[in-house]
Amino acid sequence: MKEFKTDVDIAQQATLLPIENIAAQLDLEKDDWEPYGRYKAKISIHTLDRLHDQADGNLILVTSINPTPAGEGKSTVTVGLGQAMNRIGKKTVIALREPSLGPNMGLKGGAAGGGYSQVVPMDDLNLHFTGDFHAITTANNTLSSIIDNHIYQGNDLNIDQRRIVWKRALDLNDRALRQIVVGLGGPFGGVPREDSFQITVASEIMAILCLATDMDDLKARLSRIVVAYTYDKTPVTVSDLNAQGALTLLLKDAIHPNLVQTLENTPALVHGGPFANIAHGCNSILATKLALKLGDYVVTEAGFGADLGAEKFLNIKSRVGHLSPKAVVIVATVRALKMHGGLQKNELDQGNLVALKHGMTNLQRHIETIQSFGLPVIVAINRFTADTDEEVHFINQWCKENNYPSALATVWADGGAGGEELARTVVDVINQGDAQFKPIYSLEESIETKLNKIVTQVYGGQGVSFSEKALKQIKEFNQCGWDKLPICVAKTQYSLSDDPSRLGRPKDFTIHVREFHASIGAGFLVALTGNIMTMPGLPKEPAALKMDILSDGTIKGLF
């Protein structure tokens, strides 16, 4: 048995290749990329033009059952699968989201895989990386300052300062900024109004960066952001303020995807990171498209479980980016399935086939969802140390009986070697050529119909209900022509329903939409169910207080 090492131990002991070697693996030319330090690079989006006529690789989406406190290891499997694909001789590129810095200061835990399936350099990834999030923060807050300044300087656009929907942003966990009053102190301090900060990953600009298909599209999307309403309730956009040029300029570097590597030197494009509740939760379209030009296979993931992440990946991102996935991997663990089957977190170390069997219903629901999009499914059983052989065997048998391809993955402990069976299964499924991807709703359908389809075909619920406010907003959106946009549901990730305590496969539920938010720049309508937190707080003992860096550069406590 291996000596136990933390993620950061493993990462710091890894032998990284110079980033130019990784670029060379991908046949990138000199003008295609720029280094950011020794182990990071940005690949110009113009590389897409150069490779325009080259065929795309095969796109593989990794998603999961509903997350539980037991952890499902989706990113770890994504990285491990990418490493394994290369081991079996398939030229594969991984495409992931960038981690948010703020939450690292709160609870222990980075977001670039784990164990022997990590993206590196993990310290940079979990701190400032190549500055993309800081650029987005700056663009977000420059827009806020332009709005407040417009009002202060005479308010030609007749903005109602009680109806400013654009919020400020920081990449921090900062409870005290959730609800604030700005503009105090008399005329010297501007015009008083209520405001709030959200975490940068919740900024609409983050979603826009990830859905933009080129620089002009980025600017066009930024132009369309609705920042406020006038006193007569007409929307005020970024283009009304003429701020789209400056915002695009502030994102001139952030738009280019970042290239890094895994512990086994598999190339990884890590770019963008929108929330998976109030936004669509996937890395950028540009990074995914670029990865498809550079690799024969691309392994990517989407935030939270398949009900949120995969649904949005397929209905929003794939539609905008004209992406056509070839297969979907659903990650499940014995532990998480047992929680879905009714166990508490402290009961997971004992084998329990009854609970496991009950919990399989959650996996079953997500498999059906993916199939309803016309896509083949592979179940990845991400093995944890305490899992019994009987439990693992049970899942395998269940998959076999139901005719779902499946494979055991031990990528956390074994790196790519622990994912070779999974990799071969994925390749086999893709080679069968059964994928016939189709979004589950059409943009021409009404807001109500789109939501109903998501609730019934993805969540397995009975339908959708609306608050008075939401109904009023639907009318307004219909008048604005915004009803032709896709829907982005902001819902708890823990349950298929909108009640986080209902694990497994609840059926007798409806989803209640209390309010919409119009992300017109990003190009979707956010349907808010329950309370969605857009600015996390720090816990009693923040991880930050255990962090350190020694004079020789050794980092402590980041993970």
Add this chain to the structure above:
Amino acid sequence: MKEFKTDVDIAQQATLLPIENIAAQLDLEKDDWEPYGRYKAKISIHTLDRLHDQADGNLILVTSINPTPAGEGKSTVTVGLGQAMNRIGKKTVIALREPSLGPNMGLKGGAAGGGYSQVVPMDDLNLHFTGDFHAITTANNTLSSIIDNHIYQGNDLNIDQRRIVWKRALDLNDRALRQIVVGLGGPFGGVPREDSFQITVASEIMAILCLATDMDDLKARLSRIVVAYTYDKTPVTVSDLNAQGALTLLLKDAIHPNLVQTLENTPALVHGGPFANIAHGCNSILATKLALKLGDYVVTEAGFGADLGAEKFLNIKSRVGHLSPKAVVIVATVRALKMHGGLQKNELDQGNLVALKHGMTNLQRHIETIQSFGLPVIVAINRFTADTDEEVHFINQWCKENNYPSALATVWADGGAGGEELARTVVDVINQGDAQFKPIYSLEESIETKLNKIVTQVYGGQGVSFSEKALKQIKEFNQCGWDKLPICVAKTQYSLSDDPSRLGRPKDFTIHVREFHASIGAGFLVALTGNIMTMPGLPKEPAALKMDILSDGTIKGLF
């Protein structure tokens, strides 16, 4: 006559060398530096260890008369002089501050020289550059979130939330954030209190980064920051919160100096940028020390006129960094001297020897100041197009009669070629070996004595007066042992006095200190005179609204 080109035209048409060529010019080894794109790099501070035994080059400080709306062109002369030094065969490195992004969105105008004496790539320099300021912003606000969280989680340290002196920061011009209330919305939003945002260059962390002499010193300074006072009025520091490790970690890349080049491929270290009023206004000590190891000559500058910038460069930065300048260049222009002589801005295009003669008193005062530090002075006359030959001749004659070495500089129009006479004059002065640098006060002297010496020997005033509050603070500081720190005066840059309307050489004035701020981490006491703005606002027509970037990467409106 040359065709007129804007700064950005010139910069975009320049032929930059790959940054590895610039690194090679400086004999940097492979492990000494890391690229950030094609034309930027970070030089590791550990290079200082490698070059420990190498002799230092000659340090040249560029300062100026009190700035006027006519402009004095100090950065342009600094860059032009560096270029000229290389042209006459002297291996020279330039050391400058990084520009702040926020103000670029307000009024037109970057901050990396001008005309044919610019540091490039100017667009990056004036936007996110290598992310140093974003790292400082993040560290600053992480500290704020830790303070508010500490109070929310039970306030073990007994922090009085009415006496939190640590402010949040953004690199923006944002009037509406000058005075705010945070923590609203009930327990979910923390504990309500007043707060404000300052611009990042005003953050004490910016000053700390620029005064730190290595990674451990950085951490030690961060530890000592006083963030608040308890209910019984004892200071609460970062080390009481145990946040110094995380803050240092957040600055792990920002601490390394940035390498870029000028339009003539002269190496430039551009690193850090503290305000020159509430902070000391110089680039980092680490960059200056590194430049001294890499070049035979180093040309650097300090913010505002000699009364603020040079005084702090000499009394604060040089003392902390054990720097010993060899010569000081004072930049003056005909136009600015005429404003000091009583003209309005719209009267400057006509020759006026009477006003010019009156204005010379301002230059005279600054020359005396530099001499009182034991340093030789060179006057650089930065020529503008409308200056008459008589006016230029007058200044030259005045310098000759007073035995002040001087030279005409046309570096804006001619680049380094326009600074060769200046360069030769500077080298001659240094070769005379007359520099005997000594700060004008000792740290052992009292707060009152230090301030009196600054006012009488640097500003030419009669003395200093204190408000009741300031007197009370002096007593408290004496008890804390903080009276042994140097003083950083926050004063208007436009006048030697604390009244911005008194140009020329006012004499019959005292300086009134209304309050102190204890920057214990940075290691100085800020004496506040008049109203010092630490968060700028946007003007009626912000420069941001004219900015754009086209899909081919062409940038518009940044300058």
